[in-house]
Amino acid sequence: MAPRTMGSRAAFSTLVIAFACVMLGATLPTPMYPLWQRELGFSPVVQTVIFASYAVGVLAALLLCGGWSDLRGRRPLLLAGLLFSLVSSLVFLGAGQVWILLVGRLLSGVSAGIFAGTATAAVIESAPEPWRGRASNAATAANIGGLGVGSALAGVLVQYLPAPLKLSFAVHAVAVCVLVALLRCVPETVEPDPGSRLRPRKVKVPEAARSVFVSAATVGFAGFAVTGLFTAVSPRIVSEVVGDPNHALAGAMPLLLLGASALTQVVLPPARTRFFLLTGCLLLAAGILLVALSVRQASLPLLAVGAVIAGCGQGMSFAKGLAAVNDLVDSADRAAVSSAYFVVLYVAISLPVVGLGAASQAWGLRPAGIWFCVAAAVLAVAAWASLAWGGRGSDRTRGRHTQDA
Structure with missing residues (x-):
């Protein structure tokens, strides 16, 4: 018996x-x-490699099957993404060795990579009339907001409830099973x-957009490097530098x-994309420098304020950076350009934190964290200078064209 089809409001809510x-x-x-590190005895470098394997899964999914839902439908790809997410949680439930953690993170990355493009499109397409103008915002909130809520929720469960390394994944697995049935x-x-050929998504940037792409990707790299810092290393900063072992507090920092x-x-x-x-x-540069100061001063309030300011700058530069690039390319090239943009961002969320893990093992977390933040802030300022100078250059060029006319 075929499942009953939902109405538009219920379908939209389910997808979000x-x-x-x-x-x-x-x-x-x-x-x-930190709990796995104590239990399994791995180094800070291995911890960041475990985290970074998530980005490998995201990139693989984005590049291999980023456009498949256009050909085979949204729902089959979304079901596949949910199944990868379910298997990831089940793998974490049995985690007892480093390689199992790596597999769990990789599968989680594949599920997120499938959902990043497919679910965004599905949410926008399924929006009922009152939500048509805000569907893109709903997709963004589900994507980025979900990432923030995950660490905060797990922090509370780890700190205050039994089975700290199991309960979060058990709850998540049950929720995913319910969503598979609803989807x-x-x-x-x-x-x-059905007869279309499935191919990997092409990654390219047309020449007309390359200058803006480089600047937007530079600040995007800085913003997502800081995202990697908070989602991979902030628990160590809270416990080792600030000196507070509360897991709920550590989980709240990425949120x-x-x-x-x-x-x-x-x-x-x-x-007002350029503005x-x-x-x-x-804002990103200012927030990152506050994070660096918080690490130097071992100040939790400064870390929290820096996180909020850097988050505002990251969200603003990420959204408007992609918009600025897309404004310069034809619609036929936007998927390829977006893929290139996301490749840069997910490299940024993974490789720099692996370097931070190695640096913290060699020199200590405090100096390594400070220099990591300074480098990210320099990238953000360099991107600002490039965009500001390029804009003035474009204004002068437009002025000469006007005079010639």
């Missing part, structure tokens, strides 16, 4: 919740890294083409950053 649940699962391990009732939003990012992206107006992109660069 499923999106948030998958992204939530991606950050559940954040407050658990089968969500109507398809595209017409599948401050990612929650500020999500809220900023939701409330940003669609106009908000430049402002985002400066």
